[in-house]
Amino acid sequence: xxxxxxxxxxxxxxxxxxxxxxxxxxxxxxxxxxxxxxxxxxxxxxxxxxxxxxxxxxxxxxxxxxxxxxxxxxxxxxxxxxxxxxxxxxxxxxxxxxxxxxxxxxxxxxxxxxxxxxxxxxxxxxxxxxxxxxxxxxxxxxxxxxxxxxxxxxxxxxxxxxxxxxxxxxxxxxxxxxxxxxxxxxxxxxxxxxxxxxxxxxxxxxxxxxxxxxxxxxxxxxxxxxxxxxxxxxxxxxxxxxxxxxxxxxxxxxxxxxxxxxxxxxxxxxxxxxxxxxxxxxxxxxxxxxxxxxxxxxxxxxxxxxxxxxxxxxxxxxxxxxxxxxxxxxxxxxxxxxxxxxxxxxxxxxx
Amino acid sequence: xxxxxxxxxxxxxxxxxxxxxxxxxxxxxxxxxxxxxxxxxxxxxxxxxxxxxxxxxxxxxxxxxxxxxxxxxxxxxxxxxxxxxxxxxxxxxxxxxxxxxxxxxxxxxxxxxxxxxxxxxxxxxxxxxxxxxxxxxxxxxxxxxxxxxxxxxxxxxxxxxxxxxxxxxxxxxxxxxxxxxxxxxxxxxxxxxxxxxxxxxxxxxxxxxxxxxxxxxxxxxxxxxxx
Numbered sequence: 001x002x003x004x005x006x007x008x009x010x011x012x013x014x015x016x017x018x019x020x021x022x023x024x025x026x027x028x029x030x031x032x033x034x035x036x037x038x039x040x041x042x043x044x045x046x047x048x049x050x051x052x053x054x055x056x057x058x059x060x061x062x063x064x065x066x067x068x069x070x071x072x073x074x075x076x077x078x079x080x081x082x083x084x085x086x087x088x089x090x091x092x093x094x095x096x097x098x099x100x101x102x103x104x105x106x107x108x109x110x111x112x113x114x115x116x117x118x119x120x121x122x123x124x125x126x127x128x129x130x131x132x133x134x135x136x137x138x139x140x141x142x143x144x145x146x147x148x149x150x151x152x153x154x155x156x157x158x159x160x161x162x163x164x165x166x167x168x169x170x171x172x173x174x175x176x177x178x179x180x181x182x183x184x185x186x187x188x189x190x191x192x193x194x195x196x197x198x199x200x201x202x203x204x205x206x207x208x209x210x211x212x213x214x215x216x217x218x219x220x221x222x223x224x225x226x227x228x229x230x231x232x233x234x235x236x237x238x239x240x241x242x243x244x245x246x247x248x249x250x251x252x253x254x255x256x257x258x259x260x261x262x263x264x265x266x267x268x269x270x271x272x273x274x275x276x277x278x279x280x281x282x283x284x285x286x287x288x289x290x291x292x293x294x295x296x297x298x299x300x301x302x303x304x305x306x307x308x309x310x311x312x313x314x315x316x317x318x319x320x321x322x323x324x325x326x327x328x329x330x331x332x333x334x335x336x337x338x339x340x341x342x343x344x345x346x347x348x349x350x351x
Numbered sequence: 352x353x354x355x356x357x358x359x360x361x362x363x364x365x366x367x368x369x370x371x372x373x374x375x376x377x378x379x380x381x382x383x384x385x386x387x388x389x390x391x392x393x394x395x396x397x398x399x400x401x402x403x404x405x406x407x408x409x410x411x412x413x414x415x416x417x418x419x420x421x422x423x424x425x426x427x428x429x430x431x432x433x434x435x436x437x438x439x440x441x442x443x444x445x446x447x448x449x450x451x452x453x454x455x456x457x458x459x460x461x462x463x464x465x466x467x468x469x470x471x472x473x474x475x476x477x478x479x480x481x482x483x484x485x486x487x488x489x490x491x492x493x494x495x496x497x498x499x500x501x502x503x504x505x506x507x508x509x510x511x512x513x514x515x516x517x518x519x520x521x522x523x524x525x526x527x528x529x530x531x532x533x534x535x536x537x538x539x540x541x542x543x544x545x546x547x548x549x550x551x552x553x554x555x556x557x558x559x560x561x562x563x564x565x566x567x568x569x570x571x572x573x574x575x576x577x578x
Contacts, residue, residue, distance in 0.1 A: 002462045003448070010450035010489075261448050267407060268509075269435025270463050271428075346407040348442075 004282040018250045022290030026325050029239045030298040036232035038310030044219045045166040046174045050114050052196035055218050059211045063221035068193050074210040075192045081204040083195035084112035087182040092152035099142040104169040107182025123162030129181040133162040135173030151185050240328055247332030255336035263348025275340050279333055287329030291322045355513050356380045360413030362399050373399040375568040381545040386536045388559035389549045396568040397549040405515045406430040435464050439506030441516040446502035447490040454486040456505050468510045480504050496527040516548045532558040
């Protein structure tokens with residue numbers, strides 16, 4: 001490692017440039033993955049809080065909860081098997097102070113597990129049809145505990161009795177209310193859109209027009225979810241490939257410049273293994289430093305970004321991505337290493 | 352007594368009409384405490400000789416012996432280890448690692464090889480070569496002569512039995528060339544090394560104990576002051 005460290009210390013600018021490059025690309029990867037997770041959270045955070053692993057939807061609804069109507073007998077079979085009924089639709093709400101917001105209304109049954117597991121941060125859970133528990137994101141928009149909200153195109157109002165965290169669905173804040181109230185707002189009495197289960201393989205059979213789906217299939221089918229996730233994943237994938245190419249080119253040029261010296265060192269009996277180890281260590285060191293600085297910058301960025309920016313930095317995801325970047329950097333040193341292995345000391349002595 | 356021998360060594364490149372005999376049945380020996388000069392014009396086979404003697408190439412026929420043991424028949428790793436432990440190379444250029452100071456050039460030898468020169472002997476070598484004040488400098492801060500002296504010191508520091516030098520005075524003026532050759536001679540006697548210098552510069556002959564000439568791959572002894 002002696003040669004690696006001495007060279008980095010001597011060629012500060014060169015190595016600062018490549019470390020800076022790795023740092024910037026890593027930073028971009030972390031921010032993009034943070035945004036991807038953030039948007040994913042906005043899309044499906046509410047579902048995550050339910051702890052559901054399966055869902056019964058109408059077979060013809062193409063995994064869309066609002067489009068699904070589960071018939072009465074199927075709802076009974078599903079709820080008998082431990083499922084929790086859902087009524088879901090998009091709406092616009094307005095409070096008396098004039099604050100307006102697009103929301104997803106989710107009707108849940110007070111006897112079932114979603115209601116029982118609802119964690120209310122501020123206030124209490126709803127106990128009557130004219131009460132709602134809402135996503136704490138609505139606080140940012142000016143909604144307060146005790147406000148009366150009115151659902152657009154109806155005369156139905158409800159009082160905010162509590163706020164709950166991580167309640168987002170389809171990139172909109174969720175308003176939890178009773179099944180009866182939700183059905184009243186939509187003017188579709190008795191209609192249940194879906195039934196969710198904690199169990200991944202619920203013991204429910206003989207469904208007529210419905211089917212049990214894995215919750216991940218349902219999340220992936222949320223409008224725009226797959227396209228958005230894939231777009232981010234592609235961008236992150238391309239950036240990882242860019243890191244691989246950048247470090248390969250950089251180390252290749254540096255190695256080619258040093259080949260005569262490596263040749264002479266080999267002539268003097270310095271083992272190829274020693275030179276290869278130094279190059280690998282150099283690559284590892286610049287990747288670790290670059291990624292380390294990027295992690296610090298990402299953390300600072302996540303702290304200073306306004307709450308409206310949907311960014312969610314997951315420590316485990318950052319750790320996995322950081323390891324991936326370091327691995328890419330090590331892979332990037334393989335072509336330069338091949339040159340070191342190939343260099344014949346004989347040719348360096350005028351042969 | 353340490354000695355390097357080439358017995359009936361030939362090196363043939365190519366085949367058919369393009370066949371070239373770079374060395375033809377060369378017999379050679381060098382012993383500790385001797386400075387041997389190999390002179391010859393460009394293309395005469397000097398570098399081929401040096402690379403075969405140093406284990407960087409294998410001969411087409413014949414044998415290279417170090418202290419009586421066959422060298423050219425060993426594998427690459429063994430040859431590399433043998434070069435590290437027994438042979439020091441001093442070349443025309445790229446001798447020194449550009450991003451290491453003079454002191455670090457020696458530190459590198461310590462990193463790759465045990466049992467290098469003792470501190471007292473090393474101090475003595477630095478004195479003899481006049482490079483004690485250059486330890487903190489990088490190669491680009493040194494003159495051609497200083498670089499060559501550092502390269503000689505580095506080769507000696509590994510405490511090899513043989514030093515093989517390829518045109519070590521090519522970049523130097525006459526005075527510096529004679530000075531470097533005198534140093535080789537002095538070091539060979541003082542530290543009991545066999546120093547083999549390949550050059551086209553016949554002015555260096557007076558400083559050598561033995562002088563061989565290579566012309567068209569044929570080697571002949573021109574002068575031997577050891578007898």
